[in-house]
Amino acid sequence: MKILFDRPVIPGLGKKYVAIDGKFIVTVTDDRPEGEFDRVICCNNRLLMPGLYNCHTHAAMTLFRGYGEELPLHRWLQERIFPAEERLTNRAVYAASMLAAAEMIGSGIVSFTDMYNFNEETVSAVLETGMKANISRAVLSFDPGADPAKDERVLEGIRLFECCHGLGDGRVRIDMSLHAEYTNQRSYCEYIAHYAKANGAGIHIHLSETEAEHKEGIERRGMTPAEFFADTGVFDVPVTAAHCVWISDSDMALMAKKGVTVAHNPASNLKLGSGIMPLEKVLAAGVNVTLGTDGTASNNRLDILREMYLAAILHKGVNRRADCIAAGEIIKMATVNGAKSQGRADCGRIEAGCRADIILLDLDTVSNIPMYEPEYTVLFSASSADVRMTMADGKVLYENGEYTTLDIEHIKHELRYVCEHYFD
Amino acid sequence: MKILFDRPVIPGLGKKYVAIDGKFIVTVTDDRPEGEFDRVICCNNRLLMPGLYNCHTHAAMTLFRGYGEELPLHRWLQERIFPAEERLTNRAVYAASMLAAAEMIGSGIVSFTDMYNFNEETVSAVLETGMKANISRAVLSFDPGADPAKDERVLEGIRLFECCHGLGDGRVRIDMSLHAEYTNQRSYCEYIAHYAKANGAGIHIHLSETEAEHKEGIERRGMTPAEFFADTGVFDVPVTAAHCVWISDSDMALMAKKGVTVAHNPASNLKLGSGIMPLEKVLAAGVNVTLGTDGTASNNRLDILREMYLAAILHKGVNRRADCIAAGEIIKMATVNGAKSQGRADCGRIEAGCRADIILLDLDTVSNIPMYEPEYTVLFSASSADVRMTMADGKVLYENGEYTTLDIEHIKHELRYVCEHYFD
Numbered sequence: 001m002k003i004l005f006d007r008p009v010i011p012g013l014g015k016k017y018v019a020i021d022g023k024f025i026v027t028v029t030d031d032r033p034e035g036e037f038d039r040v041i042c043c044n045n046r047l048l049m050p051g052l053y054n055c056h057t058h059a060a061m062t063l064f065r066g067y068g069e070e071l072p073l074h075r076w077l078q079e080r081i082f083p084a085e086e087r088l089t090n091r092a093v094y095a096a097s098m099l100a101a102a103e104m105i106g107s108g109i110v111s112f113t114d115m116y117n118f119n120e121e122t123v124s125a126v127l128e129t130g131m132k133a134n135i136s137r138a139v140l141s142f143d144p145g146a147d148p149a150k151d152e153r154v155l156e157g158i159r160l161f162e163c164c165h166g167l168g169d170g171r172v173r174i175d176m177s178l179h180a181e182y183t184n185q186r187s188y189c190e191y192i193a194h195y196a197k198a199n200g201a202g203i204h205i206h207l208s209e210t211e212a213e214h215k216e217g218i219e220r221r222g223m224t225p226a227e228f229f230a231d232t233g234v235f236d237v238p239v240t241a242a243h244c245v246w247i248s249d250s251d252m253a254l255m256a257k258k259g260v261t262v263a264h265n266p267a268s269n270l271k272l273g274s275g276i277m278p279l280e281k282v283l284a285a286g287v288n289v290t291l292g293t294d295g296t297a298s299n300n301r302l303d304i305l306r307e308m309y310l311a312a313i314l315h316k317g318v319n320r321r322a323d324c325i326a327a328g329e330i331i332k333m334a335t336v337n338g339a340k341s342q343g344r345a346d347c348g349r350i351e352a353g354c355r356a357d358i359i360l361l362d363l364d365t366v367s368n369i370p371m372y373e374p375e376y377t378v379l380f381s382a383s384s385a386d387v388r389m390t391m392a393d394g395k396v397l398y399e400n401g402e403y404t405t406l407d408i409e410h411i412k413h414e415l416r417y418v419c420e421h422y423f424d
Numbered sequence: 425m426k427i428l429f430d431r432p433v434i435p436g437l438g439k440k441y442v443a444i445d446g447k448f449i450v451t452v453t454d455d456r457p458e459g460e461f462d463r464v465i466c467c468n469n470r471l472l473m474p475g476l477y478n479c480h481t482h483a484a485m486t487l488f489r490g491y492g493e494e495l496p497l498h499r500w501l502q503e504r505i506f507p508a509e510e511r512l513t514n515r516a517v518y519a520a521s522m523l524a525a526a527e528m529i530g531s532g533i534v535s536f537t538d539m540y541n542f543n544e545e546t547v548s549a550v551l552e553t554g555m556k557a558n559i560s561r562a563v564l565s566f567d568p569g570a571d572p573a574k575d576e577r578v579l580e581g582i583r584l585f586e587c588c589h590g591l592g593d594g595r596v597r598i599d600m601s602l603h604a605e606y607t608n609q610r611s612y613c614e615y616i617a618h619y620a621k622a623n624g625a626g627i628h629i630h631l632s633e634t635e636a637e638h639k640e641g642i643e644r645r646g647m648t649p650a651e652f653f654a655d656t657g658v659f660d661v662p663v664t665a666a667h668c669v670w671i672s673d674s675d676m677a678l679m680a681k682k683g684v685t686v687a688h689n690p691a692s693n694l695k696l697g698s699g700i701m702p703l704e705k706v707l708a709a710g711v712n713v714t715l716g717t718d719g720t721a722s723n724n725r726l727d728i729l730r731e732m733y734l735a736a737i738l739h740k741g742v743n744r745r746a747d748c749i750a751a752g753e754i755i756k757m758a759t760v761n762g763a764k765s766q767g768r769a770d771c772g773r774i775e776a777g778c779r780a781d782i783i784l785l786d787l788d789t790v791s792n793i794p795m796y797e798p799e800y801t802v803l804f805s806a807s808s809a810d811v812r813m814t815m816a817d818g819k820v821l822y823e824n825g826e827y828t829t830l831d832i833e834h835i836k837h838e839l840r841y842v843c844e845h846y847f848d
Binding site: 366 | 486487489490491493494495496497500523526527530531635691693694695696697698699700720723724725726727734736737738740741742743744745746747748750751788790791793794795796797800801804805807808809832835836839840843
């Protein structure tokens with residue numbers, strides 16, 4: 001299908017024609033491109049930008065949105081989340097993954113990086129809805145004598161990689177995962193690192209989310225959690241490290257050198273009382289930084305525009321400089337940096353030859369006018385309610401409030417049923 | 425008109441019938457009240473709560489949304505805002521006030537506390553749209569020899585009070601205003617305090633927004649800005665003090681004793697790099713705290729639900745405790761505390777005898793399900809896009825995306841025209 005976007009405003013590029021053919025952007029031009037189009041989309045009062053990346057989440061945790069509020073991370077996990085997760089089923093995870101996909105698509109997210117359980121259900125949700133995702137089976141290992149090669153979670157992760165990596169013309173990618181330093185044995189880290197390296201997989205981890213975790217890691221290992229992951233070979237493959245609130249300056253340098261991506265989760269880190277990731281320093285160290293929502297249980301939205309706004313204003317406030325971290329940098333974090341972290345070299349940009357992962361925002365809302373500079377409108381006044389179209393690989397997934405690949409009323413009903421029967 | 429809200433979820437109260445007659449709530453009951461109603465509103469999947477208060481703004485600054493970004497407060501004011509404000513006209517302020525009213529009504533705000541210029545235009549916007557507001561003429565005085573009794577700004581403020589205070593059955597209230605300590609002479613503060621006390625007016629000020637302002641105030645006066653306002657009699661009347669990022673512990677105690685309201689503006693304070701107001705300490709000191717957006721030039725929304733979310737997560741993060749400041753406290757700041765600060769004793773609560781200032785939020789959205797506790801849904805997942813009705817004094821101002829008291833397309837057109845002709 002050939003589609004022409006008729007002169008939307010594109011941040012950093014101004015007003016252009018954007019033509020797509022099948023799954024790809026073919027031209028971005030000042031003049032109307034030659035040829036016939038199956039559809040021409042009038043983009044008067046529309047802003048066009050790359051689809052957004054949610055680079056750290058647990059999609060199925062929509063089940064636990066608002067469940068166990070106002071508890072610190074450790075108690076929230078131990079007293080509420082872990083016991084509830086014992087009761088998970090395939091049906092619950094599928095329902096919750098579909099709701100998460102709907103929420104993300106409707107707020108302009110085209111791809112997410114997920115760590116959870118019952119992952120084949122999340123894979124199904126991604127394939128059905130037309131989204132993209134890097135999905136991984138969370139591995140936790142508490143028995144120092146256990147053999148990772150015989151661990152059911154590790155084996156599930158490997159089976160997932162073997163069955164699902166690359167499905168949907170690459171829309172689904174499978175990563176390996178280690179939940180965190182404090183929840184894993186060295187042998188498991190080495191085993192997963194070795195498997196990932198041998199098979200070309202990435203690894204998704206939590207890193208230095210809380211001060212206690214970071215300090216206890218140093219006591220336990222004689223090195224920081226980042227140094228531990230480097231030491232066990234984990235950082236020798238593409239890694240997405242979520243949170244990194246408490247990483248040291250030398251951790252930052254190490255991670256920049258190793259090409260580790262930091263997924264910044266400002267809302268979750270604030271809400272759980274974990275602290276504030278030193279974004280300006282991490283960017284200055286040359287680290288690839290992306291944005292994540294974390295699960296809805298600690299956010300409680302899957303809304304990267306909200307994270308962009310938060311990241312934009314939070315670090316200005318904490319560093320007490322209104323010019324701290326330019327708007328364009330935040331937009332990169334939410335788009336091209338995310339694509340890079342997921343191993344999607346042809347995504348995250350509005351350029352000929354790139355995948356047609358595109359969103360349209362409405363500039364004609366009461367809260368988006370006037371517009372002096374599109375970057376600032378995106379960052380400071382736009383919200384997910386302004387998303388008018390979400391397209392992935394050239395396919396429209398959402399347009400003017402309507403989903404094209406999912407039955408939203410059915411999804412909401414199913415999610416409520418599951419929550420009432422399993423978790424109330 | 426008699427209206428019955430049929431069993432919405434009300435935070436803190438559960439599911440109730442809420443009946444209104446004319447401008448007032450008459451019953452809040454478990455059982456369906458007797459009698460005939462002109463309208464019964466089915467509130468299945470609806471959350472009902474008091475209309476929100478925006479207790480510090482400059483409504484007409486919608487003109488400057490996104491204008492002069494990434495500058496620190498002092499340069500932003502001196503290089504961008506003050507020169508642009510020299511070019512203000514009645515037409516521009518009216519257009520901008522109408523856009524602001526539309527944005528606020530659409531996001532569930534029923535009343536705002538405003539400090540600006542050409543105030544009669546903002547008064548008109550409030551009267552026409554059905555909102556409520558406390559409006560004041562900003563007074564700045566830089567000439568130590570000037571006589572406040574002959575100052576045009578002071579006289580404008582007094583004329584405004586005499587002409588407009590109490591209009592619209594009390595919907596419009598007029599406050600006096602002193603822009604700030606650093607922008608005023610002692611004689612002006614004393615004069616305004618005296619006038620306000622003699623005439624039963626409140627006073628709206630900016631207080632200790634930046635560290636420089638606070639420290640220079642101490643050097644200039646030999647006392648903190650709060651102590652200066654107390655010393656000049658300003659704190660002897662009801663005062664709303666915006667920002668208070670840098671107030672001292674003894675300032676907090678003083679303000680609690682004097683009954684001064686603090687308007688907390690988390691977004692603006694972060695975005696301008698001013699810092700983070702110590703909310704937990706201010707609440708513990710017993711101060712009445714409300715929320716404000718500040719002008720859109722430094723926010724860039726007029727969205728109290730967004731400020732509520734920010735306030736809720738920011739202080740948990742900064743104080744590193746997930747249980748820092750209960751959800752109910754934030755909801756009070758946005759409702760009943762705001763009504764109190766504006767001298768509206770019969771507003772801000774869902775109770776028989778109170779004014780029918782009511783909003784309905786949609787609980788059946790992809791991002792609001794599941795709901796375990798309504799307070800957390802309001803605070804952490806709801807957004808202004810979920811507002812389905814805004815009612816003030818029993819009159820529906822907005823319902824399901826439609827405004828009943830204003831022509832939104834005309835307002836948007838007029839605002840764009842004004843911006844293009846005056847400020848580009």
